[in-house]
Amino acid sequence: MKHLLTTQGLSKDDAILLLDTSAQMAATQSRENKKLPTLRGRTVVNLFYEDSTRTRISFETAAKRLSADVINFSAKGSSVSKGESLKDTALTLHAMGADAVVVRHSASGAAHQLAHAGWLDAGVLNAGDGMHQHPTQALLDAFTIRRHLVGNVGDDGRGPDSSVGADLAGLRIAIVGDVLHSRVARSNVYLLHTLGAEVTLVAPPTLVPVGVETWPCRVSYHLDETLEQWQPDAVMMLRVQRERMSGGSGAFFPSPMEYSRKFGFDARRLAVLPDHAIVMHPGPMNRGLEISAAAADHPRSVIVEQVANGVAVRMAALYLLLAGDDSTGSTSSNTGSTSTDERIAL
């Protein structure tokens, strides 16, 4: 894997490799010394054109736990705010010898262009591009689902994870909310489908994109009906951006109250689900809008664990991009037959 740009087209084998590697990374994170020497001497640039505290910190933590040098490049206070183009920034990073670039950008396709426009030869990791994709979020979601619903790690998420090598066959996942503008939804639909899960998108019709019919999922306009009749194993709530409601005649739904009534997730709706079902949210949450505090803080909620798993998944992605088929880095003493597991355990 040279880049991780999208989950669309990611093979099932690669997806499972990413999840299994994440599990190994997660296992190292319960040690007293969480730091691995794997990416020593490598430089990872976090190139963030959009505000994102949690994703940036998650990537930074992941890279540092792998001993990479991390440079944070945010649009604020850099030459980006002076109008430097993406191209010039890429050429600069190239000149500085970045090995991997983690990019978050408001323009769909920015990560793809960084990877393919010939400006840069570093590995590119998409940390969210416009309304397009956010592959590590989908991977951490899939990882969290697999641990809980296949690996049976228990309610506290701390039990032994027996799901290594497994896919998500037969699981039902409902993704609820602003699908139209959501890169998280797009990434999850393709990844979860590839892993064998069934996905239903639930949203008011105004927040479902025209053209959704080719996506490997179903679409429902009714949350209660979906929860009661389809009985999902996991419910993933999407953030509703407040500016989507204030567009006057262009608003996507009549009022926050109506949205909350019809699409908000609360304890009442949680009670309809099977006992093993989990509640997810990529964050940041609008408590009281798409999810109530009671649901967000419920024992069935894995929202905080998603954040923790994010570090392991991003360690895995960085590892597979930078050290997966490496011959010069810190893993060079390993022979070709060395397993991923052994290399990580260095």
Next chain:
Amino acid sequence: MSSTPSSTTYVLRGVRPYGTDPVDVVLSDGVIAAIGAPGTIEAGEGQGAGAVVREIQAEGHVLLPGLVDLHTHLREPGREDAETVFSGTRAAAAGGFTAVHAMANTTPTQDTAGVVEQVYRLGQEAGWVDVHPIGAVTVGLGGEKLAELGAMADSAARVRVFSDDGKCVHDPVLMRRALEYVKAFDGVVAQHAQEPRLTEGAQMNEGVVSAQIGLTGWPAVAEESIIARDVLLAEHVGSRLHVCHLSTAGSVEIVRWAKGRGINVTAEVTPHHLVLTDDLARDYDPVFKVNPPLRTAKDVEAVREGLADGTIDIVATDHAPHPVEDKDCEWASAAFGMTGLETALSVVQQTMVDTGRMTWADVARVLSENPARIGRISATQGRPIAVGEPANLTLVDPAATRAIDGRTQVTASDNTPFQGMELPGRVVATFLRGRATVLDGAVVDGPGNGTGADGKTLEGAAR
């Protein structure tokens, strides 16, 4: 126009007018002087002693009336970094054109007699093709107040086509007034059909591809709803309407319906909408970003059918040059538009002639005669190939193929969506009133071309 007739007599040997049987054609004193069976015309026949006679062996080449573009962005004044009147008209000549209509979205806008006369004069000085400025419908393309349409019509530029292209005249009352007002001087409103509220932030065709790649959609209905409204307005006030660059199957249906009702509407399609689809956006290369956006394969088929059956009257390039930096960036930040002057004829040949859907006579109709008629320049352009007619002609080698490379195009801009593609057909020669602007497939930088009225070479943007 200002240029004097060429002093050279050209004898075109074995050319096929409109793709029909071969003849020899003599161009002299700016007109077609003689047409005869091959070999029946002596070189220099009827010419005085000392006349320069040049023979062009052109067996098998197709002779067309000089092409007329109703939709060209020459960018001057204001964006001379993208194109100038000189560089754009030189590219037009290379593409086989003898006249272009220069769109109004310059800076300052072509919304006064002064600016349209400036563009007109720059065109005359360049001398590559006849430049007919298009006047803005509203002041500054602002969509709020009619520009002085009458003053532009009465100016030296004699404007007959009015358009806010790039912006839609979306206010229905303003559109009605414009349609009515231009009747006084036989003008036409050329509408860029784009409902603005339905296309806020729009980046590409709304559909399967936009849903997957996460770019804001530009729905077909935003084009179709404006065209439907405008044909009804044109019917109500008895005016002439031209629809710029229609791009969807639904738009073709609406225009077909309107023509069936006898509404005085004409429509154009661009070369790129005849061949390219929105699938090309998947790699986020902004060279494929254009307005209206590339549509689906179904739409491509519909516009081809519409062009073949006459629902769509013309092919117009919407030639939209941009500097590299406006395309070498994120899709959402990139400019809309593609160059087209030098590839238009090849695309029409590939999609319509080589597929058997149109003849070369049809090509002359959609790329010369009809656009000249719509632009009300039929007295000089889009004329029949006949003795005594102005020698505005294009000679095409339909058997040639060429690899398209934006960097070697004559236009000052590199942005072509056909980069690296092989396209059929090659413009071998272009004649503007008997003067060769292109010979042997290359633009002729010489007397008359690229020179002002005083004979000095202009400081142009020839690359």
